[in-house]
Amino acid sequence: MKRVLGVDEFGVVVVLVVLVVAIGLFHPAFLDRAQLVDVVRQASFVGVLACGMTYLLAMRELDLSVGSTYALSLIAGSMMMRSGVNPWLAAVAAVAVGGVLGLVNGALCNTLGIPSIIATLGTLSVFRGLALALSEGRQVAGLPRDDAFFTVVGGDLLGLPTSIWVLAAVAVALTVVFKATPFGYRVRAIGSNPDAARFSGISIPRVRLQVLVLSGALAGVAGVLTLGFFASGQPTIGQGYELQAIAAAIIGGTPLRGGSGTVWGSVLGTVILGTVASGLVYFGVPINWSLFATGIVILLAVALDALLRRRGSASSREAL
Amino acid sequence: MYLASGIGKRFGGVRALDGARIELRPGSVHALLGENGAGKSTLVKILAGALPPDEGELLLNGAPVRFSTTRDAVRRGVAVVSQEPSLFPDLDVLANLFPACDLRRGGLLLDRKAMARKAGPVLDELELTRPPTTRVGELTLAERQLVEIARALLEDPAVLILDEPTSALQADAAARLLRILAALRSRQVAVAYVSHVLEEVVRLCDEVTVLRDGRNALSAVPMAELTLEKIVRAMVGDRPTAPAARPAPSLDAGTAGLRLRGVHVPGHLDGVDLEARQGEIVGLAGIAGAGQTAVLEVVCGLRIPSAGTLAYPGGGPRPRGLRQAIRAGVAVVPSDRKRLGLMLDKPLWENIAQVRTVALGRTGAWVRAKDLRERAAAATARLRIRASGPDQLAGRLSGGNQQKVVFAKWLEAAPGVVLLDDPTRGVDVAAKAEMHAIVRELAAEGRVVLLTSTDPAELAQVCDRVLVFRKGRVAAELAGERLTDHEILHLAHGANSE
Structure with a gap:
């Protein structure tokens, strides 16, 4: 298993399997294929965001605006569809909107010389506010529901929901870019030692801009997937997704100090969060306690992973 | 008077100091010179209590002393103003002058009035014209250095070590230093002056000690008896200076570079x-x-x-x-x-x-x-x-x-x-x-x-x-x-x- 997934993801896989088996022991219905697929499908939107967050964390940046970017691209896309734009075209435009919002984040960071966590803390409200203002705070409904867009994007493909396929495609592509292109190495080099990166001729502002655009465009992709599934636009959707995406990336094994990261780990981290949320329902945890329980499970997951990691590095030290 | 004699110090297999000696007298500015690696900074650290010597003794006004920390040395009257900035840029001048916050009213609140009263004469003497409520971050480098010196003087030190007080290109460095040193001489402080800038040393100091390979090449020689030439020779010594065997540069003079x-x-x-x-x-x-x-x-x-x-x-x-x-x-x-x-x-x-x-x-x-x-x-x-x-x-x-x-x-x-x-x-x-x-x-x-x-x-x-x-x-x-x-x-x- 280590060989297949790489050491980085090993701990997360163990955590996920333990969780699923533990819930399944008490509630075998949880192990139904349909139930498991549904858990992953629900996690897929945050999963796409978490893939982008992996890049940001790996270069010591953060994008707190992804939840709002997600909502604003979704609202933009749904309003275009409502006004008669071809849904496929509107979907492409929604992804572009996400990219442009990322560009705004990057431009703010680079021209004002402020850290991305500050810039996106501002745009978190700005983008959400725009989504609310454009939709006048109401759900954008009345979309052409029988268009192929909704049946394809919101439906199944080869027996699995399309959004899971898209998440998998995004994760594969971003893993390849992360591990095998100069761009991916630049991201990690900056996270490892920004000064040395600069002194090697890497432009930190340029890479920061690229990664923020990537993160924004991915939020647009997540927005399109959501739009396809719900066939309506909710301006308040995705509040707190930015924190879920960050939590997922950290559970997945991307360290906050930067320098490394794992896109697959972040996807698995999102699935772990989704599994916990469903599991709490199975165990009948009162709805008012579910947030508390989710937090506890996040801490346990991170602790278990840290424990496994320490074991791993201890044995590799002995090998030296 | 502060005397260090027979000072030896080893780092692993390297002998940094080997019987070095320096004697600092009240009211006199004493230059401590040497090439990189001659042992200068090690000696400064020993004088300031940052390092214990392996051999030799430190005598402060005739009594042997052994400092456990630099703070201990400051309490006994030996202070250092180093090139490493040690001020808090977000606090004002007054707060920086009393980092221990020991002037208080009723044991709890800082007594800013008493602090200002105590600091006033020292700041005047050093001619720091900015109000003491200025944030240190807003001061120029030269002014910050005055604050550091004022802070040291407020401890009323018997000995003050100035470690590389100027960088070479500060425009008004000379005038400012003359002023500071005059203040120190009139207070009868024994000053050790460590610097790379020999011209400045010749102009400003009263006596000179030169270290070479951890030993004294010159010991407390009055400046009047010295020239720049003699100081350089003492620093470098008589080691063979033949140029190393270099392959003759086989250069094409026309190659654009x-x-x-x-x-x-x-x-x-x-x-x-x-x-x-x-x-x-x-x-x-x-x-x-x-x-x-x-x-x-x-x-x-x-x-x-x-x-x-x-x-x-x-x-x-x-x-x-x-x-x-x-x-x-x-x-x-x-x-x-x-x-x-x-x-x-x-x-x-x-x-x-x-x-x-x-x-x-x-x-x-x-x-x-x-x-x-x-x-x-x-x-x-x-x-x-x-x-x-x-x-x-x-x-x-x-x-x-x-x-x-x-x-x-x-x-x-x-x-x-x-x-x-x-x-x-x-x-x-x-x-x-x-x-x-x-x-x-x-x-x-x-x-x-x-x-x-x-x-x-x-x-x-x-x-x-x-x-x-x-x-x-x-x-x-x-x-x-x-x-x-x-x-x-x-x-x-x-x-x-x-």
């Missing part, structure tokens, strides 16, 4: 002309801040000159920044390799690929780790980097081997101009010699090499030519027979070229 013309950088460079041909190693010497580092910074695009021209061997426009310079073929080997040179948590091959493949993207759209590992293994063998293989983490290597990795990553990028900023700092003798060989090889392959070093002997040994900087200008050029460490040191410290 690196050229700087009339380069000005306000506060750093004042009209520098420099020409370095391909295949030539040009040394840049001078005391800290004399301009040699600024030249490197101009060439690699970190500083943009206010006037003058810069031309690279291949032609092309002047760089707008570091990145453009690197793209134009400039390599930068910084002295602070851990901070600026390496990714300590990454394997050697990633470090070695960082410029060519990652930053410049010269190997195409895909990073082929297998190829890069092989290239890194070849570079490791060629530069004799002692590592278990290309997958070893850079942080696990010794200092000398780490620096060789930095060389390797730049060699991969095939630069036309190589800038070496004190590349062998903190590297052992054997690794140093290997690095010198690498530097010669770099030049032999037709590159322009500029080298600075805090070790004049290194410059004399490795370079074809050495430019000696003083106050932002090229004060002299040394080559051939005249290129010796003695001559470099002599000129760097302000003696005129014959």
Whole structure:
């Protein structure tokens, strides 16, 4: 298993399997294929965001605006569809909107010389506010529901929901870019030692801009997937997704100090969060306690992973 | 009176001090001089209580003392103003003057009025004109130094050690220092004055102690009996100064190289002309801040000159920044390799690929780790980097081997101009010699090499030519027979070229 997934993801896989088996022991219905697929499908939107967050964390940046970017691209896309734009075209435009919002984040960071966590803390409200203002705070409904867009994007493909396929495609592509292109190495080099990166001729502002655009465009992709599934636009959707995406990336094994990261780990981290949320329902945890329980499970997951990691590095030290 | 005698100190196998002596008398400003590595800073640390001596004794007003910490030394009346800033920039002057917060009302609240009363006369004496409510971050460097000295004086010290109080190019440094030293003399403080700037020492100090190889070359000699010439000779000693065996530079005089013309950088460079041909190693010497580092910074695009021209061997426009310079073929080997040179948590091959493949993207759209590992293994063998293989983490290597990795990553990028900023700092003798060989090889392959070093002997040994900087200008050029460490040191410290 280590060989297949790489050491980085090993701990997360163990955590996920333990969780699923533990819930399944008490509630075998949880192990139904349909139930498991549904858990992953629900996690897929945050999963796409978490893939982008992996890049940001790996270069010591953060994008707190992804939840709002997600909502604003979704609202933009749904309003275009409502006004008669071809849904496929509107979907492409929604992804572009996400990219442009990322560009705004990057431009703010680079021209004002402020850290991305500050810039996106501002745009978190700005983008959400725009989504609310454009939709006048109401759900954008009345979309052409029988268009192929909704049946394809919101439906199944080869027996699995399309959004899971898209998440998998995004994760594969971003893993390849992360591990095998100069761009991916630049991201990690900056996270490892920004000064040395600069002194090697890497432009930190340029890479920061690229990664923020990537993160924004991915939020647009997540927005399109959501739009396809719900066939309506909710301006308040995705509040707190930015924190879920960050939590997922950290559970997945991307360290906050930067320098490394794992896109697959972040996807698995999102699935772990989704599994916990469903599991709490199975165990009948009162709805008012579910947030508390989710937090506890996040801490346990991170602790278990840290424990496994320490074991791993201890044995590799002995090998030296 | 503060006397240190017979002071010995070892660090591992290295003898830093071997029976050194210095005697500081009230009302007298005593210069403590020596080359890098002569033991100056070790002696300062021992005097200030930051290091215990292995041998010898410290007598304060005739009584033997042994300090456990610098704080302990300050309590007993021995204070240091060092070049490391130790102020809190976000607090105001008054708060900085009383870091222990010991003036209080009712035991709890700070008594700012009492603090101002106590600080007033000292600030007046030092002529710090800014109100004491100014945030220290808003002060100029010179003013901050006054605050540091005022803070030391408020402890009413019997002994004050000024460690490198000026950097070479501060405009009003001389007048300010005269004022400070006058204040100290009138308070009957015993002052030790540690400096690189010999001209200043000659003007300002009353007596001189020179250390060489951990021993006294001069002991408390009155300044009236000395000249700059005599001081330099005491610092360098009579060691053989024959130029090292250098292969005669086989240069084609016509080869266009690196050229700087009339380069000005306000506060750093004042009209520098420099020409370095391909295949030539040009040394840049001078005391800290004399301009040699600024030249490197101009060439690699970190500083943009206010006037003058810069031309690279291949032609092309002047760089707008570091990145453009690197793209134009400039390599930068910084002295602070851990901070600026390496990714300590990454394997050697990633470090070695960082410029060519990652930053410049010269190997195409895909990073082929297998190829890069092989290239890194070849570079490791060629530069004799002692590592278990290309997958070893850079942080696990010794200092000398780490620096060789930095060389390797730049060699991969095939630069036309190589800038070496004190590349062998903190590297052992054997690794140093290997690095010198690498530097010669770099030049032999037709590159322009500029080298600075805090070790004049290194410059004399490795370079074809050495430019000696003083106050932002090229004060002299040394080559051939005249290129010796003695001559470099002599000129760097302000003696005129014959």
